[in-house]
Amino acid sequence: MVKNSAILFSPDDATPPTALTEWLARQADVVLTIRHVDDLMAMSLRGRPRVVAFDARTVPEAVYDACRRLKRDSYTGVVPAVVLSADADEAFDEAFRAGADEVIRERIELHELLTRLDAMLRRSDRDLVVHPSTRLPGAAEIENDVARRLKNELRFAMCYADLDHFKEFNDRYSYYDGDRVIRILAKILHDVVKGVCGEDGFVGHIGGDDFIFVIPTAYITETCSEIVNVFDLLIPFQYSEQDRRAGYFFGKDRRGQLHRVPLMTVSIGVVTNDRRHFTHAAQVSELATEMKSYAKTLPGSVYSVDRRTDSQPAGVLRISESKPAVPVGDKS
Numbered sequence: 001m002v003k004n005s006a007i008l009f010s011p012d013d014a015t016p017p018t019a020l021t022e023w024l025a026r027q028a029d030v031v032l033t034i035r036h037v038d039d040l041m042a043m044s045l046r047g048r049p050r051v052v053a054f055d056a057r058t059v060p061e062a063v064y065d066a067c068r069r070l071k072r073d074s075y076t077g078v079v080p081a082v083v084l085s086a087d088a089d090e091a092f093d094e095a096f097r098a099g100a101d102e103v104i105r106e107r108i109e110l111h112e113l114l115t116r117l118d119a120m121l122r123r124s125d126r127d128l129v130v131h132p133s134t135r136l137p138g139a140a141e142i143e144n145d146v147a148r149r150l151k152n153e154l155r156f157a158m159c160y161a162d163l164d165h166f167k168e169f170n171d172r173y174s175y176y177d178g179d180r181v182i183r184i185l186a187k188i189l190h191d192v193v194k195g196v197c198g199e200d201g202f203v204g205h206i207g208g209d210d211f212i213f214v215i216p217t218a219y220i221t222e223t224c225s226e227i228v229n230v231f232d233l234l235i236p237f238q239y240s241e242q243d244r245r246a247g248y249f250f251g252k253d254r255r256g257q258l259h260r261v262p263l264m265t266v267s268i269g270v271v272t273n274d275r276r277h278f279t280h281a282a283q284v285s286e287l288a289t290e291m292k293s294y295a296k297t298l299p300g301s302v303y304s305v306d307r308r309t310d311s312q313p314a315g316v317l318r319i320s321e322s323k324p325a326v327p328v329g330d331k332s
Contacts, residue, residue, distance in 0.1 A: 004029045007043065010055040011035050011062050016084060019110050020053060023117055027051055037066040044076040048135050051121065054083045057106055060091060064098035071099030072199045074137055074145075075190055080124040082117060133179055134186035136205035142212050145202045146281035150273075155217045157272040158284045159224065159303070160292035161189065163209040168251045168261040169238075181238055181264070182209060188230050189213055196223045212288070217272050224268055224303035231266045232301050239263060267295035268303035275309040 006028035008016065012035075024031045028050045034040045044052070052070060056063035063083070071077045082102045083095035095103040102120040104113055131138065149156045163185065170178040186205060193201035193213050201223075202214040215223050236244045243249045243263070251261040269291025271284060278284050287306060295304040 005043075005047070005049045006031045007040065007049045007052045008033045008055065009035075009037075009040050009052060009063065009066055011059050011066075014055055014058050016053070016055050017106075017113075019113055020084060020104075020117075023114060024051065024053055027121070037062075037069060040066055041069060041073070041076065044070060044079060045073075048076070048079055051080045051082065051124075054081065054095075054100070056083050056085050056091070056095060060086070060094065064094060067095070067098040067100055069199075073194070074141070074202045074204065075135060078124075078135075078137060078141075080120055082120060131186075131205040131207065133183055134205045136186055136190070136203055136211075138204060139206055142202075142204035142206070142214070143281045143285075145204070145214050146284055149214065150278055150281065150284075155272070155274060157215055157217050157220050157270050157305075158288045159213045159215065159220075160269045160288040161185070161211040161213065161227070162267050162269075162292050162296065164265045164267055164296060165261055166209045166264060169264055172243075172249055172251060172261075177238065181235070184234060184238070185209070185211065185231065185266070188227055188234070192223060192226045192230065196226065212285075217274055220270060220272070220303075220305060224270065227268070228266060228301040228303060235264050265301040267292060267298070267301070269293070269295045270303055270305040272306070275307065277310055 006024040008021070008024060008031055010016065010033060021031065032043065032049075034043065040052070043049070054063045054067050067081055067083060070079065070081060077099075080101050081099060082104065083098070083100040085091040085095045085103050085105055087105045087107055092103055092105060101124065102116055104116060146156075146158060163181070166178065166181070169181065186203075189203045189211055193203050193215060197215045197219050200216050201219075204212045204214075206212060213223075239249075248260045248262050250258050253259055269288050271287040271291055273284070276287075291304055291306050295302055298304065
């Protein structure tokens with residue numbers, strides 16, 4: 001996708017108001033007209049557009065479904081969405097329920113239209129907190145997603161993913177190469193979580209090499225195993241052929257002593273509400289951080305699932321660890 005683009009989603013041949021198309025043209029280098037929802041998602045995932053305008057005047061249900069799909073994806077959900085609706089109140093309300101950031105009626109005055117559209121973009125720019133490299137939502141949206149699941153009493157797992165030996169990789173290669181690795185991990189997490197869990201999965205980026213993904217508990221094994229497998233398959237190719245063949249390189253520790261540094265691995269700490277009662281997202285985050293720290297003490301790429309209950313005393317761990325192809329049973 002062009003670096004700076006806007007999208008007009010219109011499933012039929014209806015002609016949108018000139019004022020809207022001219023406003024879109026001022027926001028981006030190019031305005032793309034898209035008629036199919038799969039094309040909308042593909043273009044939005046390929047490169048985040050500045051704004052998406054939905055024309056819902058003639059086939060509203062198809063447009064509302066497209067808007068919901070855009071907004072439910074953790075990557076594209078941050079894209080500002082404006083819906084052009086019919087004048088009826090029910091159409092106006094339904095557009096907002098579909099996730100629109102702004103709704104404009106067909107018979108709106110020009111001055112009001114432009115004022116509201118400009119205000120929508122200002123709100124979006126102010127509220128948008130995403131990592132500039134991965135375009136994934138940050139801590140605020142992670143907390144919102146967990147809070148929503150708690151409120152709706154859903155069974156879920158918060159999974160904290162972190163890279164091992166990432167600093168040493170940056171020191172040996174470059175921050176540019178490190179950023180590429182971060183983007184690769186973000187892509188793996190997004191694609192696997194969405195492929196396995198669909199709209200029930202969420203992926204966020206805390207910062208650096210720290211990521212959170214939230215999924216239904218039924219998908220823990222499938223999701224985490226696939227992430228670990230794909231990561232271990234792709235990451236060796238981020239090294240030089242010499243380092244890749246050796247499986248390590250020599251780096252210096254904090255005392256300046258040479259030591260072997262293995263290829264990067266990924267550690268995932270997992271906490272669920274299957275056996276615990278949480279009242280706030282911060283409680284879940286604290287335990288996920290603890291589980292991530294534990295996972296990092298284990299060799300290789302691994303995910304570790306907390307099996308404790310609220311009744312167990314602090315400091316007593318009962319953890320299920322697993323590596324694809326080399327499962328490890330419960331440990332006490």
